[in-house]
Structures are given as C-alpha cells and as structure tokens.
Amino acid sequence: MTQKERNRILKQHRQWLETDGVEGQRADLEDANLRRAGLELARLSRANLSRANLQLARLYFANFCDADLRGTDLEDANLQNADLRDADLRNANLRNADLRCAKLQGAELDTNIRNCWSFAGAKFTSDALPWLILHPKWAEFKGTVQILPN
Numbered sequence: 001m002t003q004k005e006r007n008r009i010l011k012q013h014r015q016w017l018e019t020d021g022v023e024g025q026r027a028d029l030e031d032a033n034l035r036r037a038g039l040e041l042a043r044l045s046r047a048n049l050s051r052a053n054l055q056l057a058r059l060y061f062a063n064f065c066d067a068d069l070r071g072t073d074l075e076d077a078n079l080q081n082a083d084l085r086d087a088d089l090r091n092a093n094l095r096n097a098d099l100r101c102a103k104l105q106g107a108e109l110d111t112n113i114r115n116c117w118s119f120a121g122a123k124f125t126s127d128a129l130p131w132l133i134l135h136p137k138w139a140e141f142k143g144t145v146q147i148l149p150n
Contacts, residue, residue, distance in 0.1 A: 013043070026048070040059070045065035047068070054073060061083075065086055080101055100122065104123060104128065107124075113132060122146070
C-alpha cells in the first residue's frame, strides 16, 4: 500500500469518525501490508485491521479504540502510549511489541500478551490479569501496571 493510498484511507476514516458515519468511510485495512508504516498519532478507532501486517510499524500514541486487530501481525511494533481500549487483539502476533504505557482497558487478549517485549506502565482491566501473569517478566512489570475494575 502506498503512502498516498494510506493517507486517503486515514482521511476518509477520520471524516467517518467525526460525522458518526454520515460522511467518509470506515477504514477497512483487513489483510493490508503496513509493514514499517509510520502511523504515529493515527486515529484508527473502530477500524478493521484484522490480519494486517504491522510488523515494525511506528504506532505510538495511535488510537485503536474498539478496533478489530484479530490476527494482526504486530511483531516488533512500537505501540508505546497507544490507545487500545476495547480493541480485539485475539490471535494477534505481539512478539516483541512495545506496549509500554499503552491503554488496554477492555481489550480482548489471549496468550499472545506473553510474547510482547514490554507492557510496563500500561493500563488493563482486571479481566486481563490471567493473561498478564503468563508473561515471563510479570514480576518485573507488575509494580508498574495499572489494573482497573472491569
């Protein structure tokens, strides 16, 4: 996907969000190749990114609230301070993903969280706790993580 195509999709999605779907179009990036993409500060809440390739992408401070990220490849992605509240991350590849200070309240996770590089300082809801304790560095991170009620 070219930068021009990506910018067009992001612009249409922003318009869709701002008008509650009256104008623009929801971003459908299912199966898109966004490897190494610079999507810092991107507004992709409620977007479909299922099975997209976001390896090595720069996604810090991006908004993925309520986004469909099922099966997305986020290996080595930088998601620092990203907003992933209520995002569906089931079966996503989080190997070496940087989730430091990310907002993950209500996000749907599974055992994939144990493969991320770090989630120090991140915020989760209590339903994520069974997955978090599987991380090999849980003892190191647990003092920095915020666990909020569901």
